[in-house]
Each structure stands twice: as structure tokens, then as C-alpha cells.
């Protein structure tokens with residue numbers, strides 16, 4: 001289906017799979033590890049990347065490819081792939097162009113798992129990082145680059161800090177240094193922001209969050225804009241611009257061009273060697289979520305806005321972080337990048353600190369206590385008494401997570417019921 005002119009909603013429902021005459025209407029779950037061929041030559045062509053097709057689900061599976069194609073269409077990219085989790089997506093996106101001796105410039109305001117991945121695990125692989133403030137000026141950003149910088153990384157709306165990335169600025173500086181910008185677009189989803197339109201080169205997702213949206217399947221995705229010219233910076237990206245000895249001497253950027261090189265290499269090399277494939281069952285569940293993503297995101301963001309407005313006027317709440325509020329420090333960026341709303345995650349501080357937060361969490365009835373976010377069901381988390389309980393109040397304050405901070409992920413319930421729950425829990 002040639003659908004680049006369709007609206008986002010139509011793409012959510014229709015893109016990625018068009019059945020032929022008499023074929024299943026819904027994407028079939030191809031529950032098969034292997035694919036059968038008539039001749040060895042036929043299969044050999046696949047291994048040589050001479051023909052496209054399937055041979056082993058660790059690398060590629062038709063169910064996953066339909067769903068990846070839908071996400072690529074939503075983001076406005078040229079190619080996409082699914083991974084087993086959001087962690088795998090970010091690791092693959094970075095490791096596809098970085099190796100021992102490379103350097104990454106990353107926003108410091110990112111998901112804790114990604115922070116650990118880059119700062120601890122990838123450091124053990126000999127990949128260095130410089131973290132920059134999401135509010136860094138152009139000058140400060142420029143100063144973070146080194147001769148061996150290979151990628152810039154940030155999150156559109158950061159989890160959990162809810163900062164908004166100045167994508168256009170980060171992309172401009174990355175491009176001036178001849179490297180791509182990778183943006184994790186998990187929180188707004190392409191329904192509310194399409195980073196490629198602002199200059200991002202690669203977009204990643206934890207599809208576990210809003211894309212699935214029902215707390216049912218862990219997964220990730222990577223989309224390539226097809227715009228970054230690897231050959232123009234060939235010395236920086238030898239993995240894409242010189243022959244791959246582990247794949248019959250193929251030079252990805254030559255054979256697959258700007259549009260296909262990144263995802264083909266990521267599949268042929270990293271998926272082959274690390275095997276972080278999403279199960280076709282999970283891809284099917286993910287697609288059910290995608291079919292209503294545009295309907296759900298509007299409601300999540302609307303509930304987030306109503307809850308944020310309620311909380312900011314509550315006497316026991318000392319601060320509310322939500323870029324949809326005019327007084328939020330990220331409101332101007334949100335107006336530019338998230339004109340239709342961001343997501344349903346709101347964080348707020350109780351003036352009574354740790355004790356008040358503990359009491360509040362105990363009294364919640366409708367909102368569940370979960371570390372999860374971006375689910376149809378609303379949930380709350382107080383880091384000081386759960387995920388970060390080993391830290392003192394002073395350490396929490398220094399880390400920007402005050403003891404009285406609560407993160408709420410607004411689900412799809414009626415806002416009036418959520419507000420009633422908050423009201424009784426705040427007491």
C-alpha cells in the first residue's frame with residue numbers, strides 16, 4: 001500500500017500489512033522458527049543478501065516485519081525492525097555504529113536503564129560517553145564532541161524527568177560533527193512527535209509502553225530515517241562503508257544505500273549475533289495496540305493535562321512537572337515539538353516529603369503501585385520508598401528525585417475518577 005499521504009490514524013490502523021485476495025485480514029502470527037526452500041541455491045541467495053526472504057526467525061520473521069513496517073510508516077522512516085525490548089533497541093541502535101574506541105554524546109536526562117547501558121555496560125566494551133544537560137546550549141553541546149564521537153542520543157520526553165529534548169538543536173550540532181542523532185521516542189510516540197521531521201536520523205522505541213499500551217508484551221523498535229549519508233563520513237562508520245567479512249564482503253552503504261544500510265546491517269549482524277528478536281506472538285499483540293494508538297494517545301495526554309491542572313492547585317502539592325502546563329520550564333519546547341500533547345505521565349512533589357508520599361501511596365485505590373508507565377490502567381510510583389529506597393533524603397534531593405516525588409502514569413480511565421482517587425489519597 002502506498003500510504004505516505006495517509007494521516008497518522010489511518011497508518012495506525014492500516015500500514016504495514018495489506019492482505020492479498022483470500023488472505024487473512026489480520027496479520028498472521030508466523031509461529032515458525034524456520035523456512036523451507038526447494039534448492040540450496042535459493043537459500044544461498046538469502047544468506048548472501050542477494051534476495052530478500054526468510055530463513056530463520058532469530059534474524060527475521062514476517063509477522064515482525066509487518067509490524068516494523070507500520071512503525072516505520074508512522075515515524076516517516078525508510079526501514080524498521082523490532083527487537084525483544086526497548087533496551088535491545090537502544091543498544092542495537094548505538095552499537096550498530098559504535099565500537100571499542102568510539103564516543104557517544106548523550107543527554108543526561110534519559111531512562112535509568114539506558115543510562116546504565118551507556119555509562120556502565122557499553123563502557124566495558126570500550127565505548128566512552130559524555131553526558132550533557134538536555135538544556136545545553138549550542139556551545140555546550142559542541143564542547144562535548146571528540147574526534148571519535150559517533151552518535152548523539154536523547155529522549156523526546158525523558159522518562160522519568162519529563163524534560164523535552166530540543167531535537168532540532170541536537171540534530172544540527174550532531175550533523176555539524178558528521179554523526180547521526182538517535183532519539184528514543186517512547187513517551188510521545190509518533191502520534192504526538194515525529195523526530196525525523198525535526199532532523200533525527202534514527203528513532204528508537206520501547207514498544208512495551210504506549211505502543212502496546214496494555215501492559216501485555218515487552219518489545220522494542222528501531223526506525224531509520226534513511227537520510228544520514230554514511231558514505232559522506234565513511235571514515236567514521238567503517239562498519240557500514242567497508243566490506244563486512246562476516247557477511248561475504250558486503251558493503252552495506254553501497255549495496256543498500258542510505259535508505260536501507262542501517263537496518264540491514266543491524267539485522268544481518270547484530271540480530272544474527274545477539275539474537276534479541278521479538279517473538280511473533282508479542283509482535284501480534286503489539287500490532288493490536290498500534291491499531292488504537294492514535295485514539296489512546298489523545299486520551300492519555302488529555303487525562304495527563306487534567307490531572308496536572310488539578311494537582312497544581314492542591315495545597316499539599318508543592319510542584320507539578322508536566323510540559324502541558326504553561327508554567328512548566330519545558331512548555332515552550334512542548335508547544336513546538338508536541339503541539340497536540342505529549343503523554344500521560346505527570347510527576348509531582350508532596351510538600352510533606354517522604355512521610356506524606358508514603359501515606360498518599362497507601363491510600364490510593366484506583367491507581368495501582370507499579371514501576372510501569374504508559375499502560376491503559378493508571379499507576380503511581382514514589383521512588384523514595386520503592387525503586388530508590390536505598391538512598392537518603394539528601395541523596396535523593398541531589399539526584400533530582402525529592403523524597404516526596406510521585407510519578408503518575410495517567411491511564412485511560414475517566415479523569416473525574418482519577419481525580420477523586422487523588423483527592424481522597426491526598427486527604
Ligand SMILES: *Cc1c(COP(=O)(O)O)cnc(C)c1O
Pocket residue numbers: 085086087088111113114155158159184186187205206207208209218219220
Ligand atoms: C522503558 C523504557 C526503555 C526500556 O524499554 P524496555 O522495553 O523496558 O526494555 C527505554 N527507553 C524509555 C524511554 C523507556 O521508557
